[in-house]
Amino acid sequence: MYVAVKGGEKAIDNAHAWLAEERRGDTDVDELSIAQIREQLSLAVNRVMAEGSLYDPDLAALAIKQARGDLIEAIFLIRAYRTTLPRFGYSNPVDTGTMRCDRRISATFKDAPGGQVLGPTFDYTHRLLDFKLAADGDAPHAPVAAPRQEDTPHITEFLKGEDIIQDEVFSDDTPGDLTREPMAFPSNRPLRLQSLTRGDEGFVLGMAYSTQRGYARNHAFVGELRIGKVSVEMDIPELGFAIDIGEVELTECETVNQFQGSKTEPPQFTRGYGLVFGQSERKSIAMALVDRALRWEELGEDNLGAPAQDEEFVLSHADNIQATGFLEHIKLPHYVDFLSELELVRKLRREAEARMAPKEAAE
Amino acid sequence: MTDQQHSDTAARQEWMGLMARAPEPAIMELWDAVAERPAFDWLRKPEIGGVMVRGRTGATGAPFNLGEVTVTRCSVVLQDGAVGHGYVQGRSKAKAEVAAVIDAMMQTPAAEVIRATIIDPLKRREQTARTARAAKAAATKVEFFTMARGED
Incomplete structure (x- = not known):
């Protein structure tokens, strides 16, 4: 319970003024521009766009x-x-098959058409601090080669031919939107994916890791990971046709998961899916693993009681804004709640002491 | 739709898409060089909003909501009655206005000039930028080779 507390206005104003000063830091150091953050801290920008x-x-x-x-x-x-x-x-669903890929790798097919394109990756770096970056002025140039002109096909297309991978059933059903309707359980895969793509990267990563360590293990391979730009198209009522309203950078991960078969499904490969705004590789892979774990019921798998199989647990705790709001509110004034708790504990203590006292006297 | 209507629609989709995707400074630089800019009235003043972007489960399955993108839109009418719409990515009202006026002008006798001075240069600019990125990506493509085992 909270009661209105008056009297803090001045302190609050001064605290915010100090916050502004601290934000600026040492004025002998140049101020950061928005463009500098956008261009040079782009992966932080991507995370804020994805989870925002x-x-x-x-x-x-x-x-x-x-x-x-x-x-x-x-x-x-x-x-x-x-x-x-x-x-x-709402846009038409983006066609990631037409993605202009900066990066596209497969851990399952070495010779996939379109090839293994590493892109601007941290992989294979030695994770040693590069002190050259502490000096200014270097503007590196990347080498070039003959550019690919055609679209890069999805890896799962090749498995489909053999009928050895679960098909994604095409539909044009209108998906639920958790920004319009609060989540209700049981939910469905489109809502789960919306929740996961905006979920906290650390939380989704932890959930995904738990499946790898054996809590509802789902034997995932990264069938494909691709990063690049796709056009966003929307139907415009006043025109009567669709136009591009922009383009967004996306990271897409498709996992191919070993599956022994169940009461309802034959042995085959199953799939998990991750799609995230920006270059967000760790999040996208984690999302695909958690998506796959949450599909246990539809695939007729056993509920092992693992946290990553419990959609209510995962989706109710994935949102870092909901979580931080509830977590941090306990630091706000709770004087009246605490006063009543204090009275209660004092009363219990008096009663306990009264019960103990005669016994002690009798001994 | 007749073939003519189809090709008209395709052409309009192309220039409206270019205006939506092009960076604002690139559009403004070209627009500032246009000598004859028509007077217009607002049908809808510039408005900033969001569009919910959708994906598909597993890339090809059922739609799901991915997240929003900022978009600015407006509509104008020129004195000869040509109506233009601007739907552009981001939060620039100035960019949306120019996009709408250009969309309207592309439906008037000014179309040829606008195509040559704005649409075609924007298209070339976008193509150049995309090709440059694709060329860098191509340079990071792994060329596997197999070690000869020397058995023959």
């Missing part, structure tokens, strides 16, 4: 600056801004 659930690199960079680099605080700012925007509509 709003693709706008400049806004995400502004939020990071305002939040002093606290990404969950930045995500909170983006979520708050998002609620002020009128919703113009």
